[in-house]
Amino acid sequence: MSAKLTRNDAAAAGRARNVLRGWREPAWGYAFILPNLALIALFFLYPLFNTFRLSLFQANMSGETFIGLDNFRSLFADDVVLNSLKHTFYFALIIVPIIVALSFTVAGMMKDLRPSSKALFRVVFYLPVVATPVVVTMIWAWMYNVNFGILNYLRSLLHLGPVQWLGTTSGAFFSIVIVVVTWSVGQPIILYLASMDGISKDLYEAAELDGAGPLRKFFAITLPLIANTTLFVTVTTTISTFQIFVVIHLLTRGGPYFSTETLVYTIYRTAFTSTEFGAASAQGVVLFVIIMVIALVQLRLIRSKA
Template identity: 35%
Template sequence: MNRLSGKPINKYPYLFIAPAVILLVIFFIIPIIIAFGVSFTDMDLKGLANLSNVSFVGLENYTDLFSDEKFLKSIYNTAFYVVIGVPLVIISSLSVALMLNYGSNWLFRTFRGVYYMPSITNIVAIAVIWGYLYNTDYGLLNYILSLISIDKIPWLQEPTIAKISLIILAVWKGIGINMIIFLAALQGIPKSYYEAAEMDGANRIQILFNVTLPLLRYATFFVTVTTLIGWMQFFEEPFVMTDGGPLNGTLSVALFIYKEGFQFSEFGYAAAASFVLFIMIIIVTLVQFKFSKSE
């Protein structure tokens, strides 16, 4: 009984959402709380087997992180991925969506599938193919460059070039999902806006910048936020292509966490790093919402 209104409480909505809430609490909320507690300990494999071997170390893991050159390198690499990769993904997916939005015949539908296919392809299969493309000695890319008398490029052997190579791969793989979002937003724009702009004498460039892009601002904001969060957790490409090398030149924060936790069994240290990444993502997301608050 609701004390304020005197009416009986309807329990059915709570029954419907209960399974989702229970799963969220068990597999999301509780693990986060446990991981937060682990980040203040020195838990490793011995501690996992016997909790009596676990010691509370306070903020030691966090202070060690910011004096760890490997972790600082991973932050720099992640920032490099985000600054270059996120704009490239957004611009590329928007450009593809604009081109494919001009028609609806079988050719345009086919190319929608072609552009979307990489985003649902297994990353291991992609890594095998791109590994051959990037191979320094007999890769297709260096073969094409040799035809125009350009020396071989060490695509995955030099740190900066390796980061750019992974960005190219990730952009190619990430266009599909964002393209679908932009296509849906483009097809939701009323045609009357375009007709009014054409009656006013606007050309295609003016229509693009004064009608289409302003009306895509909500889709662009959503794509920007989700893409940025995804790239800050950049993991699959460096994991399967370079394992963080050469010289930790492609090591991302997410890959650093994986290595510390699952290869070196430093669970407390890895948990601390994961919460540093979590805070970074929260800050960047809040900044984006702050800048778009007026809209």
């Protein structure tokens, strides 16, 4: 009996060692990523949770009062918020197709260049991404200047009068579109170029042997094989477009006549100018839900087509 118990104890001890050994390697992995997880929890998950919580309160510098869904009811009755939401959708509907089409076209033009030329253009197009939106926006602010901006200077060489690039509603809107496209198109170009370079040339050669022309090869080979890249570029560009803030704040501050105010800028004004943190949090929750729904719809549509 004692020998049998000893064998059972030894087997149990072996199983315990195997369990510990099985947990040891994953534990080391979790230990290495723990600092990053802590930062994510501190600077992302906690603010996200607190935003949802504050959206149910009337919160300002003096304190917090629970009011339930009143912030959301007043939000959808506020003309300023609805107007900024409309402009946000307008920006997305214009900017996202431009970036996708432009980046795809430029990448297609670069695909057959020599490696040295391709590397040079990669650097040129990626520079605005490295420069950050603030730097790019400040450069465009000087270019748009009515008195000494380079755009009006070029017009003067053609004996044309100066233009108030940011002084009219339509002019300011499309001026912001140009700035956003300038700093946003670099990364999609790099992604599309890498995706196109990954397509085997044997596929194009086989298609040519079957009598396929350039358009047939484009629609039958190139487009399907870069569908995942198009999906990624479309979703990420849509999310970033819905979060436009820097260019609005530095160039127009939502003007003229609130024609360029986006929902993110309205959240900023509500929180840090009016100090209505509860209302701003409700606006942030609405923006979060809109972005999530649009991203999910885009994922489903593009994947089904692919």
